[in-house]
Amino acid sequence: MADYKWPEMSKRKVMGTSPKRLDGIEKASGRAKYNSDLNKPGMLHAVLLVSPHAHAKVRSIDTSAAEKHPGVTGLRVIAPAGTEIQWAGWEIAAVAATTELAARDAAGKIKVEYDVLEHVVRENDLRKVKTRAKAAGEQLEGDPEKAAKEADVVLEGYYGIPTLTHCCLESHGQVVAWTPDNKVEFNPSTQSVTSIRADMARALSVPAANVHVHQDHVGGGFGSKFQPDRWGVESAQLSKMAGGKPVKLFLERSSELVIAGCRPSGFARIKVAAKKDGSVTLWESEGWASGGVGGGGSAPIPYVFTKVPNRRQQHSAVSLNTAPIRAWRAPNHQQAAYLTCAPLDDLAAKLKMDPLEFFIKNANLTPRQETYERQLRKAGEMAEWKKLWHPRGDSGKGAIKRGLGIGVHTWGGAGHDSTCRCTIHPDGTVEVELGSQDLGTGTRTIIAQVLAESLGLKLNEVRVKIGDTNYPPSGTSGGSTTVGGVSTSTRKAALNALDKLFAEVAGALGAPADQLEAVDGKIQVKGNAAKSLTWKAACQKLGVKTISETGANVPSQAAKEGLNTGGVGGVQIADVSVDVETGVVRMNRLVAVQDCGNIINPRTAESQVYGACIMSICGALMEERILDEVTGRVLNADFDTYKLAGIKDIGEILVHLEVDEQNYKRGVIGLGEPPAVGGTAAIANAVANAIGVRVPVVPMTPMNVLNALSGRKS
Amino acid sequence: MSHRKDPASKDNKQGSGFSRRGFMQGIGVTGAVAPALTGAEAEAQSVPGVIGPGAVAITLNINGKAMKATVEPRETLLDVLRNHLDITGAKRVCDRGNCGACSVLVNGKVMYACSILALDAQGKQITTIEGFAMxxxxxxxxxxxxxxxxxxxxxxxxxxxxxxxxxxxxxxxxxxxxxxxxxxxxxxxxxxxxxxxxxxxxxxxxxxxxx
Structure with missing residues (x-):
């Protein structure tokens, strides 16, 4: 059996280099076809009618006028009379027509009467939502009362971080055809080509083998695109009603921002305490959060500093009349990082201690002391901490105040289930097939790098096919699990296929198969380039046969094999300037130091970190889903008022990936999530350092900053 | 907070509470008359003063080619590119002039195709990404x-x-x-x-x- 372990770090030829992403030209030239770009022959367009009320009962629904509207091919009532609507944006009906405009006009003719019920849509004040809050059991460790009494400094505060929405630029939706032969051709925008087939099959009561899924590219997911969704299932039904014509439905932005997923909020009253030397002795938190009507969202606090000796944690889940949460790039972690790092930073300020020293001092309370100490020091150097840091609020005269702040984070990132099929053709062509997807992380490119490395070939001599249920299954691209999964399965499939090729050519080379190696486009006797065949000549020996072998990543065995693993730390330091007259926060710099394992492509890895940092900047300074207490609706369901950072808003971003032999030996670790965690806390702490007071609730918009400065509650 | 161009620089900037489609539907029978009359289309000329509300035949000059489509007056250039002409490099993302994913060149100037009516794009040189990228x-x-x-x-x-x-x-x-x-x-x-x-x-x- 082949030895699958990764080659020595210094001996890699393709892995560890930074080829440009393989689909780069296709995407940048506009040629890449996303499923939202599909125009299939005879394709119909469908739209949703959604509820304007956050909590209501459907009294009646009259679709007669809509059904008669010219061009309409089918209408499905999703919420019949009697349905209790639990959030504004709830799907009431779906209409398909020959054009999108006809479908929309028809939807406008559906008459729905509602009995409006009372709603609750805001959770920032726990006292106001008591009836909607469900408390979980208290967690207790040590003796918090005694610790509070014996501490030199105690700090109490209120902190909050809002609900965000994913804002995938390609909206959620699909083109789907359910033809009379009971087959379903499904082209969704998805993070999970393999599993969405089974989910759709179940929803339609169709055998999974009858459902074919294909997707070449996906325009963003961030954790919100795993399921076929109600609109996918209804579109399939509308296709069936129209004799199997393909139906396209992609959510309007005004719906996408409301019903296609969001990140749960996180609020807490927190009490922390420390000894004079800065060692933290107490953590007490009464937290609450909402993930929509089903509750949900529970930030694991204290975060990273999990070993605070005396702890009491309480948490309540608040049920709101808002659409449900979905996984959001490191679920619960941004909230936990903010709810932990902000009070700790406030405690350091109260101790009059440099927070960098304070965090280093308390690294012994984390599961990876050495990592965080190293990363804090490195990030401090990169951020010019010694030169630029000042005690909180001591930022000189003038309206512009500069400050620095720290955030820390952790994540898993071990590989998911993945199977890869590697085929070697007699003409020397090599291809791999995986039912995976490239979210823009560079999955295609890193698969090709692993394949080329494993076979001693160049990148342009191998082919990668992903995004289709005709290929072997791969897991969902969530939790930073893709790179570990697909790199491992590709490595094993490639070496399994190579073993077969060795067996075919062993005779010709006059050496046993296990004495052969694939190097620089040749199959040769180990260490003897004179006894070799070119790759092409070796493959020709196959005659009419092809070699087709699979390899799998099985998460339960991965740790033993050592090809991929999980568990990383990271530190970010933000440098901001705040105008205390206008409340505007500007990013000067965000420094990211990240633990990373075996990096297959440093270029795309670094891009992941840049992107994650920018997402943190958006979340720290701008983003917030705003619910209207009166109407119960989302007030900012468009990109005019749901703010994202532009190219000018991000300052400079400095990334340090800890690429070294020690990290390399840990195997491949996913990198999409971890660097998206600590930035919000770092920026919040930098703002506090600059202006001398805590802006307790994220985002640090001008309004929240000015309120904090004037002592008003935000 | 982001520094933004005036959407579609261009015609009408609307607040977020405004129903853009309703507004455009209005334009279809009034505001778009002038460009249609000055445009080259005989079809448009044959109904002086009023276009629509039904679909009308138009010709757009896209990437140097004259392309015909039958569109409703309220349809945006973006939707006509994507849904009628299968030119899909320009993406529909915000659909209201906030994000730039639908950027095209109109007479050499960058504009948001979601914020221009297809009718108003007649007689102009439209360049999409497909027109120059490769x-x-x-x-x-x-x-x-x-x-x-x-x-x-x-x-x-x-x-x-x-x-x-x-x-x-x-x-x-x-x-x-x-x-x-x-x-x-x-x-x-x-x-x-x-x-x-x-x-x-x-x-x-x-x-x-x-x-």
């Missing part, structure tokens, strides 16, 4: 620069950024770093590719490659 079978320098600098992830905003960057460089061939940051402020990216985009635009301006 002209002569080779990537345009801006396209190549985006690839060289990994200025894309999911890629959905990328064609819009490439169009905006090309228009920016046509107008401002030797920009400073600060000017690049201002000049591309009309487009949004969710994956966070701005660091690469800044480098890409500077590379394209210098006409080089950092391979």
């Amino acid at each position: 002209a002569g079978g080779k990537p345009h320098p801006v396209v190549q620069a985006f690839v060289d600098n990994d200025a894309q992830q999911c890629g959905y905003c990328t064609p819009g950024f490439v169009v905006a960057a090309k228009a920016f460089l046509d107008r401002n061939p030797k920009p400073t770093y600060e000017q690049v940051k201002d000049g591309l402020g009309g487009n949004l990216c969710r994956c966070g590719t701005y660091v690469g985009i800044r480098k890409a635009v500077l590379q394209a301006a210098q006409g080089g490659s950092n391979g």
